[in-house]
Amino acid sequence: MILPFSIIVAVDQADGIGLQGRLPWHLSGDMKHFKTITSETQDPCKKNIVIMGRKTWESIPDTFKPLKNRYNVVLSRQGRLDLPEGVWPAKTFADIGPVIDQQIHRDRCENIFVIGGAQIYEQAVQDPHCQRIFLTRVMKTFSCDAFFTSYHHRFIERQRSDTMTEKDITYYFSEFQRKD
Numbered sequence: 001m002i003l004p005f006s007i008i009v010a011v012d013q014a015d016g017i018g019l020q021g022r023l024p025w026h027l028s029g030d031m032k033h034f035k036t037i038t039s040e041t042q043d044p045c046k047k048n049i050v051i052m053g054r055k056t057w058e059s060i061p062d063t064f065k066p067l068k069n070r071y072n073v074v075l076s077r078q079g080r081l082d083l084p085e086g087v088w089p090a091k092t093f094a095d096i097g098p099v100i101d102q103q104i105h106r107d108r109c110e111n112i113f114v115i116g117g118a119q120i121y122e123q124a125v126q127d128p129h130c131q132r133i134f135l136t137r138v139m140k141t142f143s144c145d146a147f148f149t150s151y152h153h154r155f156i157e158r159q160r161s162d163t164m165t166e167k168d169i170t171y172y173f174s175e176f177q178r179k180d
Protein backbone atom coordinates (compact mmCIF):
# COMPACT_ATOMS: atom_id res chain seq x y z
CA MET A 1 0.00 0.00 0.00
CA ILE A 2 1.25 3.52 -0.63
CA LEU A 3 -0.13 5.14 2.52
CA PRO A 4 0.78 4.66 6.21
CA PHE A 5 -1.57 2.29 8.00
CA SER A 6 -2.02 0.38 11.27
CA ILE A 7 -3.08 -3.12 12.14
CA ILE A 8 -5.63 -3.82 14.85
CA VAL A 9 -5.82 -7.38 16.17
CA ALA A 10 -6.71 -9.44 19.23
CA VAL A 11 -4.45 -12.43 19.96
CA ASP A 12 -4.46 -15.08 22.64
CA GLN A 13 -1.36 -16.24 24.52
CA ALA A 14 -0.30 -18.45 21.60
CA ASP A 15 -1.03 -15.69 19.02
CA GLY A 16 -4.28 -17.43 18.02
CA ILE A 17 -6.83 -15.13 16.40
CA GLY A 18 -9.67 -17.28 15.08
CA LEU A 19 -11.42 -20.63 14.95
CA GLN A 20 -13.64 -21.86 12.11
CA GLY A 21 -14.09 -18.40 10.68
CA ARG A 22 -15.00 -16.76 13.99
CA LEU A 23 -13.35 -15.07 16.93
CA PRO A 24 -12.67 -17.64 19.68
CA TRP A 25 -13.89 -15.26 22.43
CA HIS A 26 -16.47 -12.56 22.98
CA LEU A 27 -15.12 -9.63 24.96
CA SER A 28 -17.39 -6.60 24.89
CA GLY A 29 -14.58 -4.35 26.22
CA ASP A 30 -12.40 -5.34 23.31
CA MET A 31 -15.23 -4.82 20.79
CA LYS A 32 -15.70 -1.32 22.21
CA HIS A 33 -11.95 -0.65 22.00
CA PHE A 34 -11.93 -1.82 18.36
CA LYS A 35 -14.85 0.45 17.53
CA THR A 36 -13.26 3.47 19.24
CA ILE A 37 -9.80 3.04 17.69
CA THR A 38 -11.10 2.41 14.18
CA SER A 39 -13.85 5.07 14.23
CA GLU A 40 -12.30 8.07 15.99
CA THR A 41 -11.02 10.93 13.85
CA GLN A 42 -9.62 14.34 14.79
CA ASP A 43 -11.42 15.96 11.86
CA PRO A 44 -15.19 15.37 12.19
CA CYS A 45 -15.57 15.71 8.40
CA LYS A 46 -13.33 12.69 7.79
CA LYS A 47 -13.73 8.95 8.32
CA ASN A 48 -11.22 6.14 8.74
CA ILE A 49 -10.79 3.23 6.35
CA VAL A 50 -10.99 -0.40 7.50
CA ILE A 51 -9.43 -3.01 5.21
CA MET A 52 -10.29 -6.68 5.61
CA GLY A 53 -10.03 -10.02 3.82
CA ARG A 54 -13.09 -11.54 2.20
CA LYS A 55 -13.36 -14.23 4.90
CA THR A 56 -13.32 -11.68 7.72
CA TRP A 57 -15.99 -9.67 5.88
CA GLU A 58 -18.13 -12.82 5.68
CA SER A 59 -17.59 -13.52 9.40
CA ILE A 60 -19.18 -10.21 10.45
CA PRO A 61 -22.89 -10.64 11.25
CA ASP A 62 -25.17 -8.87 8.72
CA THR A 63 -26.50 -6.51 11.38
CA PHE A 64 -23.00 -5.11 12.01
CA LYS A 65 -21.81 -4.66 8.43
CA PRO A 66 -20.67 -2.51 6.78
CA LEU A 67 -18.84 -1.30 9.89
CA LYS A 68 -20.54 2.02 10.61
CA ASN A 69 -18.89 5.42 10.15
CA ARG A 70 -15.89 3.83 8.47
CA TYR A 71 -15.07 3.25 4.81
CA ASN A 72 -15.04 -0.54 4.37
CA VAL A 73 -12.64 -2.12 1.84
CA VAL A 74 -12.74 -5.88 1.18
CA LEU A 75 -9.77 -7.69 -0.38
CA SER A 76 -10.65 -10.56 -2.70
CA ARG A 77 -9.11 -12.00 -5.85
CA GLN A 78 -12.56 -12.99 -7.08
CA GLY A 79 -13.92 -10.99 -9.97
CA ARG A 80 -17.42 -10.59 -8.62
CA LEU A 81 -18.22 -10.12 -4.97
CA ASP A 82 -21.72 -9.40 -3.74
CA LEU A 83 -21.00 -6.32 -1.61
CA PRO A 84 -23.51 -3.73 -0.46
CA GLU A 85 -23.34 -0.17 -1.70
CA GLY A 86 -20.60 1.85 -0.03
CA VAL A 87 -18.24 -1.13 0.43
CA TRP A 88 -15.27 -1.12 -1.91
CA PRO A 89 -13.63 -4.27 -3.29
CA ALA A 90 -9.86 -4.42 -3.98
CA LYS A 91 -8.21 -7.26 -5.91
CA THR A 92 -4.68 -6.68 -4.57
CA PHE A 93 -2.99 -4.57 -1.89
CA ALA A 94 -1.67 -2.37 -4.70
CA ASP A 95 -5.26 -1.68 -5.83
CA ILE A 96 -6.14 -0.11 -2.47
CA GLY A 97 -4.31 3.15 -3.31
CA PRO A 98 -6.32 3.76 -6.49
CA VAL A 99 -9.56 2.76 -4.71
CA ILE A 100 -8.82 5.39 -2.04
CA ASP A 101 -7.80 8.04 -4.58
CA GLN A 102 -10.49 7.50 -7.18
CA GLN A 103 -13.50 6.14 -5.30
CA ILE A 104 -13.30 7.02 -1.61
CA HIS A 105 -11.16 10.19 -2.14
CA ARG A 106 -8.11 10.74 0.04
CA ASP A 107 -9.24 14.09 1.46
CA ARG A 108 -12.26 12.38 3.07
CA CYS A 109 -10.06 9.82 4.93
CA GLU A 110 -8.01 10.14 8.10
CA ASN A 111 -6.52 6.83 9.29
CA ILE A 112 -6.25 3.42 7.66
CA PHE A 113 -6.61 0.17 9.63
CA VAL A 114 -6.07 -3.40 8.51
CA ILE A 115 -8.55 -5.42 10.58
CA GLY A 116 -7.76 -9.02 9.52
CA GLY A 117 -7.86 -11.89 9.12
CA ALA A 118 -4.76 -14.08 9.25
CA GLN A 119 -3.90 -13.95 5.53
CA ILE A 120 -4.25 -10.19 5.38
CA TYR A 121 -2.26 -9.56 8.60
CA GLU A 122 0.63 -11.72 7.36
CA GLN A 123 0.91 -9.66 4.18
CA ALA A 124 0.30 -6.31 5.88
CA VAL A 125 3.15 -6.63 8.43
CA GLN A 126 5.64 -7.03 5.60
CA ASP A 127 4.73 -3.62 4.17
CA PRO A 128 6.99 -0.84 5.55
CA HIS A 129 3.96 1.49 5.52
CA CYS A 130 2.52 -0.62 8.34
CA GLN A 131 3.76 1.53 11.23
CA ARG A 132 1.68 0.50 14.24
CA ILE A 133 -0.16 -2.46 15.69
CA PHE A 134 -2.97 -2.03 18.17
CA LEU A 135 -2.90 -5.43 19.83
CA THR A 136 -5.25 -6.85 22.44
CA ARG A 137 -3.57 -9.64 24.39
CA VAL A 138 -6.05 -12.18 25.70
CA MET A 139 -4.26 -13.95 28.53
CA LYS A 140 -5.53 -17.45 27.88
CA THR A 141 -4.92 -20.09 25.20
CA PHE A 142 -7.96 -20.95 23.07
CA SER A 143 -8.46 -23.60 20.42
CA CYS A 144 -7.58 -21.73 17.20
CA ASP A 145 -6.97 -22.47 13.52
CA ALA A 146 -5.89 -18.95 12.53
CA PHE A 147 -2.78 -17.25 13.97
CA PHE A 148 -0.84 -13.99 13.71
CA THR A 149 2.79 -14.45 14.68
CA SER A 150 4.98 -12.54 12.24
CA TYR A 151 4.92 -9.20 14.09
CA HIS A 152 7.34 -10.32 16.83
CA HIS A 153 10.64 -9.65 15.07
CA ARG A 154 9.51 -6.53 13.20
CA PHE A 155 7.64 -4.61 15.92
CA ILE A 156 8.38 -3.49 19.48
CA GLU A 157 5.86 -2.91 22.26
CA ARG A 158 5.66 0.77 23.25
CA GLN A 159 2.60 0.97 25.52
CA ARG A 160 0.47 -1.36 27.55
CA SER A 161 -2.79 -0.70 29.41
CA ASP A 162 -3.80 -2.07 32.79
CA THR A 163 -5.42 -5.50 32.65
CA MET A 164 -9.19 -5.97 32.47
CA THR A 165 -11.20 -9.07 33.31
CA GLU A 166 -14.45 -10.14 31.68
CA LYS A 167 -16.10 -13.54 32.13
CA ASP A 168 -12.91 -14.83 33.84
CA ILE A 169 -10.82 -13.78 30.83
CA THR A 170 -8.06 -11.26 31.50
CA TYR A 171 -6.78 -9.05 28.69
CA TYR A 172 -4.94 -5.80 28.04
CA PHE A 173 -4.35 -3.37 25.18
CA SER A 174 -0.87 -2.88 23.69
CA GLU A 175 0.60 -0.62 21.06
CA PHE A 176 3.50 -1.85 18.95
CA GLN A 177 5.68 0.25 16.65
CA ARG A 178 7.76 -0.82 13.65
CA LYS A 179 11.43 -1.19 14.68
CA ASP A 180 13.06 0.29 11.56
Ligand SMILES: NC(=O)c1ccc[n+]([C@@H]2O[C@H](COP(=O)([O-])OP(=O)(O)OC[C@H]3O[C@@H](n4cnc5c(N)ncnc54)[C@H](OP(=O)(O)O)[C@@H]3O)[C@@H](O)[C@H]2O)c1
Binds near residue numbers: 018021053093
Ligand atom coordinates in the same frame (compact mmCIF):
# COMPACT_ATOMS: atom_id res chain seq x y z
N1 LIG B 1 -8.60 -11.85 16.47
C1 LIG B 1 -8.73 -10.87 15.57
O1 LIG B 1 -8.41 -9.70 15.84
C2 LIG B 1 -9.31 -11.17 14.23
C3 LIG B 1 -9.58 -10.15 13.32
C4 LIG B 1 -10.09 -10.47 12.07
C5 LIG B 1 -10.32 -11.79 11.75
N2 LIG B 1 -10.05 -12.76 12.64
C6 LIG B 1 -10.27 -14.18 12.34
O2 LIG B 1 -9.42 -14.55 11.26
C7 LIG B 1 -10.05 -15.64 10.57
C8 LIG B 1 -10.11 -15.31 9.09
O3 LIG B 1 -8.78 -15.19 8.58
P1 LIG B 1 -8.41 -15.90 7.17
O4 LIG B 1 -6.94 -15.82 7.02
O5 LIG B 1 -9.07 -17.24 7.09
O6 LIG B 1 -9.16 -14.99 6.10
P2 LIG B 1 -9.01 -13.42 5.72
O7 LIG B 1 -7.59 -12.99 5.81
O8 LIG B 1 -10.04 -12.64 6.42
O9 LIG B 1 -9.48 -13.46 4.20
C9 LIG B 1 -8.76 -14.26 3.26
C10 LIG B 1 -9.25 -13.91 1.87
O10 LIG B 1 -8.80 -12.59 1.53
C11 LIG B 1 -8.51 -12.53 0.14
N3 LIG B 1 -7.10 -12.19 -0.03
C12 LIG B 1 -6.01 -12.60 0.70
N4 LIG B 1 -4.89 -12.01 0.25
C13 LIG B 1 -5.26 -11.21 -0.77
C14 LIG B 1 -4.55 -10.34 -1.66
N5 LIG B 1 -3.20 -10.16 -1.57
N6 LIG B 1 -5.24 -9.68 -2.61
C15 LIG B 1 -6.59 -9.83 -2.71
N7 LIG B 1 -7.32 -10.63 -1.91
C16 LIG B 1 -6.66 -11.31 -0.95
C17 LIG B 1 -8.86 -13.91 -0.44
O11 LIG B 1 -10.23 -13.81 -0.80
P3 LIG B 1 -10.85 -14.67 -2.03
O12 LIG B 1 -10.78 -16.10 -1.59
O13 LIG B 1 -12.24 -14.14 -2.16
O14 LIG B 1 -9.98 -14.36 -3.22
C18 LIG B 1 -8.69 -14.80 0.77
O15 LIG B 1 -9.41 -16.02 0.69
C19 LIG B 1 -11.43 -15.82 11.18
O16 LIG B 1 -11.39 -16.85 12.14
C20 LIG B 1 -11.66 -14.48 11.86
O17 LIG B 1 -12.59 -14.57 12.93
C21 LIG B 1 -9.55 -12.48 13.88
